[in-house]
Amino acid sequence: MAKNKQLTKRSEDFSAWYNELIFRAELADHSPVRGSMVIRPWGYAIWENMQRALDDMFKDTGHQNVYFPLLIPMSFIEKEKDHVEGFKPELVVVTHAGGKELEEALVVRPTSETVVMSMMAKWIQSYRDLPMKLNQWVNVMRWELRTRLFLRTSEFLWQEGHTVHATAEEAEEHTRVMLGVYRNFMEDWMAMPPVTGLKSESEKFAGATRSYSCEAMMQDNKALQAGTSHFLGQNFSRQFDVKFQSEEGKEEFGWNTSWGVSTRLLGGLIMTHGDDRGLVLPPKIAPTQVIIVPVKDLDDGSVLEKANSLCSELKAQGIRAELDSRDFLSPGSKFYEWERKGVPIRLEVGPRDLENNQVVLAQRVVPGDSQKKEVLQQSEALRTMSKRLDDFQECLLKKAVIRREENTYRGIENIDELNEIMSGSGGYVYTGWSGDPTVEQTVKERTGATLRCIPEKEFRSSECPVRCIGGEKKSEMEVVWAKAY
Amino acid sequence: MAKNKQLTKRSEDFSAWYNELIFRAELADHSPVRGSMVIRPWGYAIWENMQRALDDMFKDTGHQNVYFPLLIPMSFIEKEKDHVEGFKPELVVVTHAGGKELEEALVVRPTSETVVMSMMAKWIQSYRDLPMKLNQWVNVMRWELRTRLFLRTSEFLWQEGHTVHATAEEAEEHTRVMLGVYRNFMEDWMAMPPVTGLKSESEKFAGATRSYSCEAMMQDNKALQAGTSHFLGQNFSRQFDVKFQSEEGKEEFGWNTSWGVSTRLLGGLIMTHGDDRGLVLPPKIAPTQVIIVPVKDLDDGSVLEKANSLCSELKAQGIRAELDSRDFLSPGSKFYEWERKGVPIRLEVGPRDLENNQVVLAQRVVPGDSQKKEVLQQSEALRTMSKRLDDFQECLLKKAVIRREENTYRGIENIDELNEIMSGSGGYVYTGWSGDPTVEQTVKERTGATLRCIPEKEFRSSECPVRCIGGEKKSEMEVVWAKAY
Numbered sequence: 023m024a025k026n027k028q029l030t031k032r033s034e035d036f037s038a039w040y041n042e043l044i045f046r047a048e049l050a051d052h053s054p055v056r057g058s059m060v061i062r063p064w065g066y067a068i069w070e071n072m073q074r075a076l077d078d079m080f081k082d083t084g085h086q087n088v089y090f091p092l093l094i095p096m097s098f099i100e101k102e103k104d105h106v107e108g109f110k111p112e113l114v115v116v117t118h119a120g121g122k123e124l125e126e127a128l129v130v131r132p133t134s135e136t137v138v139m140s141m142m143a144k145w146i147q148s149y150r151d152l153p154m155k156l157n158q159w160v161n162v163m164r165w166e167l168r169t170r171l172f173l174r175t176s177e178f179l180w181q182e183g184h185t186v187h188a189t190a191e192e193a194e195e196h197t198r199v200m201l202g203v204y205r206n207f208m209e210d211w212m213a214m215p216p217v218t219g220l221k222s223e224s225e226k227f228a229g230a231t232r233s234y235s236c237e238a239m240m241q242d243n244k245a246l247q248a249g250t251s252h253f254l255g256q257n258f259s260r261q262f263d264v265k266f267q268s269e270e271g272k273e274e275f276g277w278n279t280s281w282g283v284s285t286r287l288l289g290g291l292i293m294t295h296g297d298d299r300g301l302v303l304p305p306k307i308a309p310t311q312v313i314i315v316p317v318k319d320l321d322d323g324s325v326l327e328k329a330n331s332l333c334s335e336l337k338a339q340g341i342r343a344e345l346d347s348r349d350f351l352s353p354g355s356k357f358y359e360w361e362r363k364g365v366p367i368r369l370e371v372g373p374r375d376l377e378n379n380q381v382v383l384a385q386r387v388v389p390g391d392s393q394k395k396e397v398l399q400q401s402e403a404l405r406t407m408s409k410r411l412d413d414f415q416e417c418l419l420k421k422a423v424i425r426r427e428e429n430t431y432r433g434i435e436n437i438d439e440l441n442e443i444m445s446g447s448g449g450y451v452y453t454g455w456s457g458d459p460t461v462e463q464t465v466k467e468r469t470g471a472t473l474r475c476i477p478e479k480e481f482r483s484s485e486c487p488v489r490c491i492g493g494e495k496k497s498e499m500e501v502v503w504a505k506a507y
Numbered sequence: 508m509a510k511n512k513q514l515t516k517r518s519e520d521f522s523a524w525y526n527e528l529i530f531r532a533e534l535a536d537h538s539p540v541r542g543s544m545v546i547r548p549w550g551y552a553i554w555e556n557m558q559r560a561l562d563d564m565f566k567d568t569g570h571q572n573v574y575f576p577l578l579i580p581m582s583f584i585e586k587e588k589d590h591v592e593g594f595k596p597e598l599v600v601v602t603h604a605g606g607k608e609l610e611e612a613l614v615v616r617p618t619s620e621t622v623v624m625s626m627m628a629k630w631i632q633s634y635r636d637l638p639m640k641l642n643q644w645v646n647v648m649r650w651e652l653r654t655r656l657f658l659r660t661s662e663f664l665w666q667e668g669h670t671v672h673a674t675a676e677e678a679e680e681h682t683r684v685m686l687g688v689y690r691n692f693m694e695d696w697m698a699m700p701p702v703t704g705l706k707s708e709s710e711k712f713a714g715a716t717r718s719y720s721c722e723a724m725m726q727d728n729k730a731l732q733a734g735t736s737h738f739l740g741q742n743f744s745r746q747f748d749v750k751f752q753s754e755e756g757k758e759e760f761g762w763n764t765s766w767g768v769s770t771r772l773l774g775g776l777i778m779t780h781g782d783d784r785g786l787v788l789p790p791k792i793a794p795t796q797v798i799i800v801p802v803k804d805l806d807d808g809s810v811l812e813k814a815n816s817l818c819s820e821l822k823a824q825g826i827r828a829e830l831d832s833r834d835f836l837s838p839g840s841k842f843y844e845w846e847r848k849g850v851p852i853r854l855e856v857g858p859r860d861l862e863n864n865q866v867v868l869a870q871r872v873v874p875g876d877s878q879k880k881e882v883l884q885q886s887e888a889l890r891t892m893s894k895r896l897d898d899f900q901e902c903l904l905k906k907a908v909i910r911r912e913e914n915t916y917r918g919i920e921n922i923d924e925l926n927e928i929m930s931g932s933g934g935y936v937y938t939g940w941s942g943d944p945t946v947e948q949t950v951k952e953r954t955g956a957t958l959r960c961i962p963e964k965e966f967r968s969s970e971c972p973v974r975c976i977g978g979e980k981k982s983e984m985e986v987v988w989a990k991a992y
Binding site for chain 1: 538539543544546548552555572573574575578579583596599601603605612613615622626629630645646650651652661664835
């Protein structure tokens with residue numbers, strides 16, 4: 023595959039564009055094991071930046087990191103009825119170890135509620151040990167038949183938070199706090215504004231009492247469930263005997279939450295901001311925020327020297343600047359490469375710039391004209407860089423919000439209308455719903471859209487729709503429909 | 508187990524002391540799966556600090572982080588003859604996934620050379636792609652029959668670095684650079700000074716051409732192999748076809764290195780610095796460097812308020828200070844808890860201190876008198892804290908170096924003398940060696956000591972011993988013997 027060959031256009035084949043972008047931006051690769059991916063340095067560096075930001079937010083909300091084992095006894099998974107039903111078809115099973123067949127099969131964790139609860143039962147004695155708020159950054163496996171890099175892979179990286187609280191109210195409250203943390207992260211760091219809300223019964227996590235999710239709209243107008251937060255009630259506590267002595271001296275079961283985001287976020291990032299030239303990175307999570315490319319050096323090496331000193335000055339400001347000093351690539355090839363990789367700002371320095379104390383600045387995305395370059399005094403470039411990066415970040419978020427709103431439909435009253443939108447450009451469609459699961463099923467079969475969530479108040483229409491989309495019954499709530507990944 | 512019960516003394520039963528310390532300091536716990544451990548918040552926070560320091564050192568030496576899949580096809584492991592021989596007995600095998608039996612069994616990675624090389628073969632075309640220097644922080648599994656928390660567990664966390672170079676010289680050089688990085692980390696951050704050197708043929712990594720290691724001496728005078736760095740030659744490159752076009756246009760195989768440290772380091776940390784009261788943490792990796800304990804508050808809450816403001820002022824200096832404001836524990840219980848957990852410095856604030864602008868300072872380890880407290884002006888405590896932490900760090904390293912030297916024996920000329928030392932207090936014994944592996948085997952059988960390494964120059968005796976420890980042959984090199992974990 024020629025490295026500088028143009029990507030398939032999004033408008034022609036969004037899915038081909040997505041795959042090509044991942045390979046060309048060197049984010050990830052297929053591994054020799056079906057459905058497992060290799061995350062390459064550029065993709066992993068983005069993930070590390072996302073991890074660090076989220077991890078700080080988790081610590082600020084009182085969580086501690088831990089590590090629970092990869093392998094879980096099959097009998098643990100089977101304890102919670104809904105949990106095993108949901109996960110059994112996807113389990114990866116270890117039957118042999120150390121040259122012998124195991125007495126009990128072990129499962130590679132698809133998620134860790136069961137083993138976490140089994141240990142919490144040992145650690146928690148009294149209300150004074152509560153709340154217990156743990157998190158771990160780990161790999162998990164859910165065997166998938168149809169896989170797509172980042173979006174659906176048999177192995178993925180994620181964090182899973184697990185908490186125990188003394189009361190249902192506190193646990194429910196915490197579930198929503200973490201939903202809010204995810205939303206803030208997606209908006210502030212990824213410039214990917216989700217709609218947040220409650221999942222319907224049929225879409226909730228296997229074992230949860232209530233699930234909340236962040237639903238981000240991709241550029242093909244499909245929804246990506248980008249993060250979930252679950253109120254688990256006492257479902258797991260009762261199976262694993264997570265009890266505590268209350269302030270009143272009574273023995274009670276704990277109330278649990280769990281919540282997670284995964285490397286799927288990288289798929290969301292690509293499909294939120296990427297364009298026909300490649301990836302576009304929000305500065306806050308870009309491994310390199312400013313790439314400096316020397317254009318043709320003089321014999322005395324003074325262009326490279328200047329480029330180097332600009333780089334150091336930007337770094338001294340805390341900006342992630344890099345100098346591309348490779349001597350076997352043309353400036354043009356470098357421009358393409360860093361564009362493909364989504365670096366927000368490029369500085370070019372050539373012999374003429376040296377004379378005039380100038381520098382050429384190109385932004386990866388400029389509203390109106392994405393190829394426009396600016397010629398600036400070097401001092402001005404240095405002085406304004408931090409502000410430019412902030413503006414770039416803000417601009418991405420604004421664009422994403424506008425795109426979401428432009429592809430949102432309200433006041434739709436029946437399945438035919440919904441179907442028309444879904445057969446066309448797609449989008450988020452807000453309608454009334456009676457709460458009847460057969461309506462959910464009918465909509466899915468007829469339109470391909472699923473009930474993404476019962477949105478939180480701020481996303482709802484000014485007046486709750488009167489009629490259920492199913493037609494016959496009265497609406498009990500407003501819901502959002504969309505095709506989804 | 509009563510929380511404030513004293514630990515078994517090291518001098519009575521070092522192994523019981525080690526296990527008890529881990530539980531009492533809440534570093535880790537046994538999991539429901541045999542041989543796998545749960546790393547609890549305090550243990551994990553130490554590991555995170557160690558990770559961050561090492562990761563910075565890896566990035567400073569030009570490495571990029573990546574993620575390779577957990578599961579490796581059995582056929583990959585079998586490609587390198589020595590590799591499969593070394594690892595086969597410990598493999599954890601997945602035979603079923605997604606409800607079906609797999610066509611080819613998959614192995615939970617015991618280490619990732621094979622899958623890394625298979626991908627590098629795709630990514631590397633020319634000498635311009637070299638060196639390729641990758642690292643990953645992951646979990647690995649090696650099934651163990653006799654396990655000990657941190658030291659030998661079926662699953663552990665580690666980092667594994669994998670590099671490809673154009674020449675043997677460069678790869679060998681890099682192997683030693685990374686050995687040096689490990690040594691610096693152990694000395695500067697963990698205050699755990701290892702002896703570094705080359706492994707003998709019988710002790711090298713399965714698949715390596717040459718292995719180097721860091722051998723740290725524990726308080727029971729046994730050696731802990733705490734980090735290894737391997738020159739792999741072209742052993743894996745040839746099996747996985749990692750080829751590149753050289754500057755001269757010839758097709759050549761790449762030269763590889765791999766190197767790793769694991770959660771085993773936590774075991775080393777405990778056994779290097781721990782005492783009969785619990786863990787002792789070097790400030791540079793302590794999650795909490797200064798714990799502030801309010802002793803009896805006044806009605807107006809002014810003691811707690813002062814403790815809080817001292818904590819904020821320390822934090823503003825970049826010191827990891829925490830306030831223990833729990834109201835259901837006595838100050839004494841708190842003192843014990845933070846001592847067990849190894850926090851370097853404790854500040855106590857009571858009503859009388861408030862009046863006099865004083866504070867009571869206790870160091871976890873004070874040379875000469877470990878229980879001594881100082882009464883200080885608050886301003887002085889704040890002003891000198893950073894220096895005190897530096898001194899504490901330095902003091903731990905010095906103590907460890909002295910202990911290692913006190914338990915090092917040179918000039919030993921035969922197996923009987925070596926056996927006498929090993930049957931007594933143990934230690935590191937330097938002797939001559941002909942290089943004959945049968946001598947190595949005999950020493951092991953007769954004394955229980957193994958050949959830890961052929962030490963680097965600075966550790967060697969001023970003159971190389973003349974006689975081989977085996978007696979008959981001439982010595983070709985100096986080696987270090989010790990019992991080992």
